[in-house]
Amino acid sequence: MSSSIAAQRRGARDVATTQAVKRLGSGLPFLIPFVVVAVLFLIIPVLYGVWLSFTEQSLMGNGGFVGIDNYAEAFADPTMWATLGNTVMFTVMSTVPLVLIALVMALLVYIGIPGQWFWRLAFFAPYLLPVAVVVQVWTWLFNSDVGFVNYWIQQIGLDKVGWLTDVDVAMWSIVVLTVWWTVGFNFLLYLSSLQAIPDLLYEAAEVDGAGFWRKIWSVTLPQLRGTTVLVATLQVIASLKVFDQMFIAFNGGSGPEGSTRPILQYIYDTGFTNYRMGYASAMSYIFFAVIIVITVAFQLLTRTRKDKSNER
């Protein structure tokens, strides 16, 4: 019964489509270039990677089907868990400052300080630099003997810090340079949504006798909720994919005692240095699953908050 209704509906849609195609012409040819590149460079690699993950590949590329052996090995591999842990740690450590600092800076610029172009230049310019430039500048600043940071730390009377050599500090150093490099992007997103808040809301708050903090708290921040969810989500996804900064900073090594090696680098090392491409693929898909789980969990978390706020 229900299936026949569905069929009827489908039939009706087909008729509508056919009529519309007659009127508008089919747009299918316009899709061909995208379909071609998407199939070649995204869909085929995704499927091929799945197949690879069930095989054992060597340098010669001749591999045999090994079933779920690679996945079993990955789950028992402490290095995979350690590098996955590093990646998640980096994501947590970088997302919080990248959202908060961006928000505060955007608010400060927005509350009416002249010379917007200058502040934008100061905060956003680093985002335009190639990652290798950023890392080189910061390894110079972080140099433990003649580096700028340690010099001033010692001038204040503190001990010098092994920014890139100390196990407890290295990840923070990477976070610092990442925040410096990319916060401008989030800053701009915040600034543009701040500018989209209608003046009317502030005028109404003024009439109600709200002061500065009250306006920020009750008008500005609620209006920014959507942007915050977006910025944080984009940031979590971007941070999970971290690779470049660590790889360049440590010349492809893994940092002090492996403390900064992200999982993408472990995948890279496994696939391209040890030529175990099947195993690397299996870990890629485990990582993909982790990304999806984290993203979905994050979405659900922010959604419930949003719903609650609507009820209020």
Next chain:
Amino acid sequence: MSAEILQPPTFVQARARARAERRAETRRTRGLLMGRSRTGRVIALLILAFVALGWLLPLAWAVDTSLKTETQAQSLPLRWFPEGGFTLENYRTVFERGEVFTWMWNTLLIAAAVTVLTVIICALAGYAFSRTVFMGRRMLFALTIALIMVPGQILIVPLFKEMDALNLIDTFWGVILPQTVAPMMVYIFKQYFDQVPQEIEDAARVDGAGNWRLFWNVVLPVSRPIVAAVAIFVFISAWNNFMWPFIVTNNPDLMTLPVGLSTVKNAYGIIYAQTMASAMIAALPLTILFMLFQRQIVKAVATTGLGGQ
């Protein structure tokens, strides 16, 4: 006649007007939020100046280092103005070696090709999804949305093997083509095209224009802002992309800027002053572009970052 000549050109007037509007806007916002209070403004300015200093200092120090000799750079105490004055020696060495310029040229070629291809491919697809009909349109669009979720970084191994099979390792096309798949940009174009008023299109359809004419002569011209936004965003990403060019190229003649620069340290040991000089040269192109097109770039990041909201 002479009065006309004395008038400033219209675009200068327009820019002055825009600037005045922005100033008025800033004043209005300030009034709305902070009233007449001066203290609040001063505190805000101080915090902002302090943070901005933190953001500019690393760059300033890098520029400063690039103008010193190696000995000056590594001698204590640190000085902004070295004894014996600044030198352009590092820049001369970098110029003479010339590799930075090769890398820059490669990056420019690759980023430009990626940008042009991505914009064309994604605009066409966005148009197809937004303003035309065909069987399976919804399903294909849903699939495109799903593809946004796939992080390209996890595909390095299968993609590398595929490129190897296609004989594209160590070629420009090998670097360029995989970067042209941008389902997110298809979505952004579709969202924008959805807002183009149907009436403009209907008028052209009555005149007998086909889809191609409509796309090229009607929809695309009114969508210039989004084309510019996507182009700028894609260009910046391609210019700074490290991982894929690093994996797919070994030949130093084909290296892009991020890849080439990351090898400098290995090849020459630790020579900071010279490294900073090449880093500063590498940083220059996009910085100049940003200064020239600040508003457009800011808008581009805002629109593409917000997913076409």
